[in-house]
Every structure is written in C-alpha cells, then in structure tokens.
Amino acid sequence: xxxxxxxxxxxxxxxxxxxxxxxxxxxxxxxxxxxxxxxxxxxxxxxxxxxxxxxxxxxxxxxxxxxxxxxxxxxxxxxxxxxxxxxxxxxxxxxxxxxxxxxxxxxxxxxxxxxxxxxxxxxxxxxxxxxxxxxxxxxxxxxxxxxxxxxxxxxxxxxxxxxxxxxxxxxxxxxxxxxxxxxxxxxxxxxxxxxxxxxxxxxxxxxxxxxxxxxxxxxxxxxxxxxxxxxxxxxxxxxxxxxxxxxxxxxxxxxxxxxxxxxxxxxxxxxxxxxxxxxxxxxxxxxxxxxxxxxxxxxxxxxxxxxxxxxxxxxxxxxxx
Numbered sequence: 001x002x003x004x005x006x007x008x009x010x011x012x013x014x015x016x017x018x019x020x021x022x023x024x025x026x027x028x029x030x031x032x033x034x035x036x037x038x039x040x041x042x043x044x045x046x047x048x049x050x051x052x053x054x055x056x057x058x059x060x061x062x063x064x065x066x067x068x069x070x071x072x073x074x075x076x077x078x079x080x081x082x083x084x085x086x087x088x089x090x091x092x093x094x095x096x097x098x099x100x101x102x103x104x105x106x107x108x109x110x111x112x113x114x115x116x117x118x119x120x121x122x123x124x125x126x127x128x129x130x131x132x133x134x135x136x137x138x139x140x141x142x143x144x145x146x147x148x149x150x151x152x153x154x155x156x157x158x159x160x161x162x163x164x165x166x167x168x169x170x171x172x173x174x175x176x177x178x179x180x181x182x183x184x185x186x187x188x189x190x191x192x193x194x195x196x197x198x199x200x201x202x203x204x205x206x207x208x209x210x211x212x213x214x215x216x217x218x219x220x221x222x223x224x225x226x227x228x229x230x231x232x233x234x235x236x237x238x239x240x241x242x243x244x245x246x247x248x249x250x251x252x253x254x255x256x257x258x259x260x261x262x263x264x265x266x267x268x269x270x271x272x273x274x275x276x277x278x279x280x281x282x283x284x285x286x287x288x289x290x291x292x293x294x295x296x297x298x299x300x301x302x303x304x305x306x307x308x309x310x311x312x313x314x315x316x317x318x319x320x321x
Contacts, residue, residue, distance in 0.1 A: 028197035029076040040065035052220040060090035073158040074116040075196020093180035097321040104172040114205035119154035123188025127181040135174040162205035221253040227315040259319035
C-alpha cells in the first residue's frame with residue numbers, strides 16, 4: 001500500500017469517526033482463552049471453548065473441535081481453529097454475538113468486516129460465507145434475521161478479506177458476526193482457521209486494532225470468568241447466625257447480566273475462635289452482575305461470627321449471549 005493511499009484511508013477512517021476503540025469484535029485476535037480447548041469429539045449442541053466469545057454450532061453428529069492456536073498468519077500471534085467431520089449437506093457456523101449496548105449506535109450506518117481465514121477439506125468440498133445478522137429482540141438471539149452474506153473463496157493458506165454492510169434499524173437489538181457454510185459433497189473433515197477479525201464503522205477496513213491482553217481479558221470477563229480457582233482463599237466475613245453461612249464475593253469484572261454459576265470441588269470452611277466447621281455442601285446463591293453469596297448449607301456448631309473460606313474450589317460465571 002502506498003503512503004498516499006494509507007493517508008487517504010486514515011483520513012476516511014477519521015471522517016467515519018473510527019480511530020481508537022473502533023473494533024466492535026471482542027477477542028478478534030484470539031488472545032484470550034479462559035476455557036480449555038475442545039478436542040474433536042461427539043457433538044451434542046452449541047458450545048463455547050478455545051478463544052473466548054466465539055460460539056460453535058453445526059448440524060449433524062460428527063466430531064467437532066475448537067481451539068486457540070499459535071500463528072502469525074492471521075493478523076496477530078494467535079488464531080482460532082474449528083474442525084468439523086461432516087457429511088454432504090451438513091452445516092457449520094462460528095459466531096460472535098455483539099450485545100445491543102455495544103452496537104445500537106451503529107444502526108443505519110455502514111460497517112466494514114475484515115478478517116484473515118483459511119480452510120481445508122480432506123474429502124469433497126465446503127462453502128464458507130461471512131454473514132451478519134441481527135437479534136429478534138434486545139440481546140435475544142433465539143431467532144435472527146440475516147443482514148447480508150458474502151462468499152469467501154478460501155484456500156489452505158491464510159488470506160485477508162473485507163466486506164462492507166449497512167446495518168438496518170434491527171441491528172440495535174444486537175448483531176451476530178458469523179463464519180458459516182456447509183459440506184457440499186462426500187464425508188470428510190473441514191478445518192476452518194481464522195483471526196484478526198474486526199468490525200468497524202465506515203466503508204474502509206483499517207489495520208487490525210491490537211489491544212493489550214489485559215484490556216481484552218477484561219472485556220471477555222464481562223461474559224465469562226473464573227471467579228476462583230484453587231488455593232486457600234478467605235472470601236468474606238459473616239455475622240453471628242444460627243443457620244446457613246453466607247459471605248459476599250465480588251466478580252473480577254461486572255458481568256453483562258446475572259450469570260449462571262458453577263461451583264465444584266474443594267471444601268468450604270467457617271472460622272471462628274481459632275477453629276472451624278466444614279459444612280456438608282456449598283452452592284452459589286443470590287447471583288448478581290456484581291457478585292454472589294457463597295452459601296454453606298447446614299447448621300454450624302458455633303453461632304459466633306467469623307470468616308468463610310474456600311480451599312481448592314473452581315467457580316465459574318457465565319453470562320454469554
């Protein structure tokens with residue numbers, strides 16, 4: 001690209017109002033992977049795995065995997081890789097859902113989607129489309145309406161693509177950015193690798209916006225986070241009571257909505273006067289976007305106030321769209 005062209009594109013981007021914080025995609029560089037990679041296995045529904053914020057779905061029952069991989073060919077140092085064992089006619093889709101609070105201001109405007117992608121198949125062939133859709137109601141993606149879809153002529157090597165769309169008024173409900181397609185013939189494994197995904201206002205694709213890992217992690221934690229993992233940690237002080245013990249715990253980042261919380265493993269303790277009770281079980285209750293109460297069921301043998309602690313617990317909170 002010539003210097004003159006670069007300056008012209010920069011001026012165009014400035015006119016469109018997009019310089020910093022212009023990328024509507026969270027974790028488009030695939031830096032953050034709080035969940036474990038999912039190795040190809042039997043498929044039983046949509047799932048999040050590998051790089052944060054990317055939802056994987058498909059038709060059929062073949063093996064499906066999704067992982068964060070190291071590569072400098074997709075706009076950064078990481079990429080996302082999905083594998084689908086599919087028969088002819090079976091469809092696949094990898095989606096990021098953008099909540100209404102982050103996209104509503106762009107309804108009625110032009111936006112440009114840019115990304116790096118490659119694909120390969122060991123039998124037959126597969127199609128690939130870059131698609132934008134909008135939710136039927138604010139942050140409700142139960143049903144979606146397609147805005148536009150553009151075909152990608154993929155190959156086994158990473159290639160850069162850009163597409164410009166106009167967002168309709170319905171985009172104020174939230175937008176889905178999708179990479180989707182289908183096996184067109186024969187049964188075989190299709191591998192989709194992509195990264196450097198950017199959605200920005202205007203009719204010009206600007207260079208991928210690299211954000212710090214800490215910044216990207218905080219954005220991802222709005223939707224999913226490990227609240228506590230392993231180690232002996234005191235989580236709060238409780239008053240003198242005679243029934244259940246409860247203690248407040250703050251999430252790392254305020255979450256998008258009241259999350260579903262998973263609590264597993266380890267032991268919960270109540271400390272008072274130098275000794276402790278070990279409750280029979282523990283669950284998460286009183287969940288809000290800010291935090292929740294760790295409740296220890298059963299009646300404690302001491303009624304004085306004290307400290308609630310956890311040892312080797314895994315607590316996760318999920319508020320994905």
